[in-house]
Amino acid sequence: MFGYYLDLAVHSLKRNKVLTGLMVLAIAMGIGASMTTLTVLHVLSGDPLPGRSGSLYTPQIDPLDLNNYAPGVEPPDQLSWIDGNYLLKAKRATRQALMTEGMVPLQPAQPSIDPFHAVALYTTADFFPMFGVPFQYGNGWGNADDDAKARVVVISAKLNDKLFGGKNSVGKELRLQEKAFRIIGVLGDWHPQPHFYQLYMGSYADDEDIFVPFFTSRDLHMEHDGSTDCWGNSGGDPNNLEHVNCTWLQFWVQLDTPQAVAAYKSFLVNYSQEQHDNGRFARSPNVRLRNVMQWLDYQQVVPSDTRLQAWLAISFLVVCLVNTVGLMLAKFMRRAGELSVRRALGASQRALFGQLLMESGIVGCVGGVAGLLLALLGLWLVRQQPADYAKIAHMDASMLVVTFALSICASLLAGLLPAWRACRVTPALQLKAN
Numbered sequence: 001m002f003g004y005y006l007d008l009a010v011h012s013l014k015r016n017k018v019l020t021g022l023m024v025l026a027i028a029m030g031i032g033a034s035m036t037t038l039t040v041l042h043v044l045s046g047d048p049l050p051g052r053s054g055s056l057y058t059p060q061i062d063p064l065d066l067n068n069y070a071p072g073v074e075p076p077d078q079l080s081w082i083d084g085n086y087l088l089k090a091k092r093a094t095r096q097a098l099m100t101e102g103m104v105p106l107q108p109a110q111p112s113i114d115p116f117h118a119v120a121l122y123t124t125a126d127f128f129p130m131f132g133v134p135f136q137y138g139n140g141w142g143n144a145d146d147d148a149k150a151r152v153v154v155i156s157a158k159l160n161d162k163l164f165g166g167k168n169s170v171g172k173e174l175r176l177q178e179k180a181f182r183i184i185g186v187l188g189d190w191h192p193q194p195h196f197y198q199l200y201m202g203s204y205a206d207d208e209d210i211f212v213p214f215f216t217s218r219d220l221h222m223e224h225d226g227s228t229d230c231w232g233n234s235g236g237d238p239n240n241l242e243h244v245n246c247t248w249l250q251f252w253v254q255l256d257t258p259q260a261v262a263a264y265k266s267f268l269v270n271y272s273q274e275q276h277d278n279g280r281f282a283r284s285p286n287v288r289l290r291n292v293m294q295w296l297d298y299q300q301v302v303p304s305d306t307r308l309q310a311w312l313a314i315s316f317l318v319v320c321l322v323n324t325v326g327l328m329l330a331k332f333m334r335r336a337g338e339l340s341v342r343r344a345l346g347a348s349q350r351a352l353f354g355q356l357l358m359e360s361g362i363v364g365c366v367g368g369v370a371g372l373l374l375a376l377l378g379l380w381l382v383r384q385q386p387a388d389y390a391k392i393a394h395m396d397a398s399m400l401v402v403t404f405a406l407s408i409c410a411s412l413l414a415g416l417l418p419a420w421r422a423c424r425v426t427p428a429l430q431l432k433a434n
Contacts (some may be wrong), residue, residue, distance in 0.1 A: 007325055016331060020363070023327045027367025028415075030320030031407045032374025037306070037313040039375065039399045040382060043392050044302045048192035052132055053292035055256050059087065061272050062286035063245070064231050074287050076229060078247040088124065092267050093253035095130040096261070098214055099123035100249050101198055102225045106210070107129040118159065120176075121198065121211040122217035122224075128154075130254045131197070136160070138170035141184060141213055149219045154185040154211040164234030176210070179220060193392050194301045196292050197252055200227040203413035224248065256429075265289045286318070321414045328360065329418040353419050359434075360415025361408055375403060 047053050061083060062075035079087070079098075088098045104120040127133070129139035137160075141152050149302055153174055160169055174181045191207055212222065230246040241248055255261045265287065273283035375395065382393040395403075 015205050019327060023331075023363045023411075024322050024367045024370060026320045026324045027181045027364060027407060027411055028370035028374055030317035031368060031371025031403060032378060034310075034313040034317040035371060035375040035395075035399065035403045035406070036382070037310040037381060038082055038402070039308045039395050040389075040393050041302070041306050042399055043193070043394070044306060044389055045296075045395075046193070047293060048194055048196050048293060048296075049131065053196075056130065056252055056292050057255055057261065057264070058250070058252050058295050059268055060288040060290075062283050063247070063269055063275070063281050067231065069283060073286070075288060076247040078227065078229065079249045079251050080245065080247050081242045081249065084249040085253055087251055087253075090267070092264055093255055095126040095254040097124050097127040097130055097252050098249055099127065099198065099251075100214075100224055100226045101200065101208070102223045104176045104210055104212070104216065104222055105178075107178065109173070109175070110163065113163065118176075118209040120205065120217075120222070121208040122212050122214045122222065125209070126213050126254075128185075129358050130179035130252065131192075133190050136188040137168045138183070138185035140211075146213050146215055149216045150213060151179060151181045151216060152184045152213065152433055153181040154187065156187050156207060156209045157189070158207070158208040160186045176212070176248055177220060177222060181212075194296060196296055196301075198226070198250055199248075199301070218242065226250075246322065252375065261289065278378070286361060291335030303387075317410065318416045321410055324363075324411065324414040325417055328363075328415050331418070357412060357415055360411045360419070363415075364408040364411025365404070367411060368404045371407055372400070372403050 049056065059079075060077065061073040061079070063080055063083060074222070077328065084098050088096055100122055100123060103117045103153060104118050105115060106118045107115045121127075124146050125141055127141045128135075136157055138154075140154055141150060144150075153176065155163075155169070155174070157166075160166060163169070163174075164172065169183050169186060172183050174183055195207075224241065226238055226248060228241070228246050228248040230244060232245050253264065255264055268287040268289065269285045272281060272287055275281040296302075379393045379395060383391060
């Protein structure tokens with residue numbers, strides 16, 4: 001029966017190619033516009049670490065003075081040197097990592113490659129296992145390397161390709177800031193977007209090329225290139241951040257259970273109260289503990305205009321569906337005589353309804369293909385924009401499925417009313433009129 005309905009639907013659509021083309025075009029334009037914006041929203045608001053983000057948290061405490069204080073105010077997004085080091089060494093979480101970013105002058109051993117500045121992340125040993133960072137060669141460093149301020153480095157696959165042709169470079173020397181470092185690891189395919197653990201270089205910034213032990217970077221006075229917020233009479237001298245009242249460090253912890261989350265938050269409150277009692281914190285305990293997705297939502301990483309564009313595109317899809325309903329209604333009602341003859345020969349309303357919906361489904365399939373092409377064109381245009389998120393605007397397999405599902409569902413929805421109206425026509429009146 002399915003094949004019979006399909007054959008009837010194809011022949012019917014071929015009889016009026018102009019009307020069929022208009023219906024396909026209406027569906028395609030609505031699908032193309034909506035899937036372009038929905039795909040952009042999907043990649044921008046996606047989970048950067050599926051399966052892990054729910055157990056990764058960033059603590060916030062409030063060491064600021066009373067200037068501009070108001071009840072309920074949010075604490076700083078970053079930590080000071082004293083607080084970051086204390087929380088790191090307290091080891092109250094399953095894993096914890098302290099970090100900040102910078103630009104490091106790199107002097108390649110190859111004479112054919114000129115020296116350049118590379119984006120670096122200065123972090124601690126737990127960063128790699130906590131975030132599930134894969135390695136192509138080697139591995140990360142350990143806590144002993146942190147304590148010893150070891151001159152070891154992990155590099156990205158991109159940098160490894162540039163300097164060593166993609167070969168195993170573990171054990172080779174890399175000169176950073178005129179100092180020799182030993183390569184101990186090369187990252188695999190790891191590109192979390194948004195750049196949740198370090199938003200201060202850009203929410204959708206390029207990945208780091210170099211990972212250096214945090215305390216090694218401070219020992220060698222490597223450049224800090226992140227955000228610095230100071231209070232009181234403190235200045236933001238990047239060479240003296242250990243001794244001033246400034247927040248400039250990011251800190252992430254792994255908490256695997258709700259009980260661990262509650263215990264860690266209590267630890268933050270107790271620590272803040274202790275610092276307040278000692279006179280170091282001017283404000284009463286004011287802490288936050290957000291996981292990855294809560295952190296991205298708090299930071300409003302997804303641009304507001306992207307959400308607005310998505311709503312506008314969906315509204316446009318609705319307009320296209322209304323036009324499609326009108327076109328289908330005109331097409332089906334023009335076939336009232338044909339449908340009445342089939343009713344008189346014994347076809348049921350249910351059979352006719354199924355046949356007409358089959359036509360709607362075919363329009364949806366063809367419109368989905370055309371809409372997919374329009375969406376791919378739209379995403380290509382998005383990637384030409386100067387926005388930092390433009391480069392990641394690509395359609396994945398899930399959005400590909402959504403495109404066709406939305407197209408078919410939209411066309412079937414648009415065909416419900418016309419098909420019902422056409423099936424409700426009284427056969428006797430149509431046959432008498434003919």
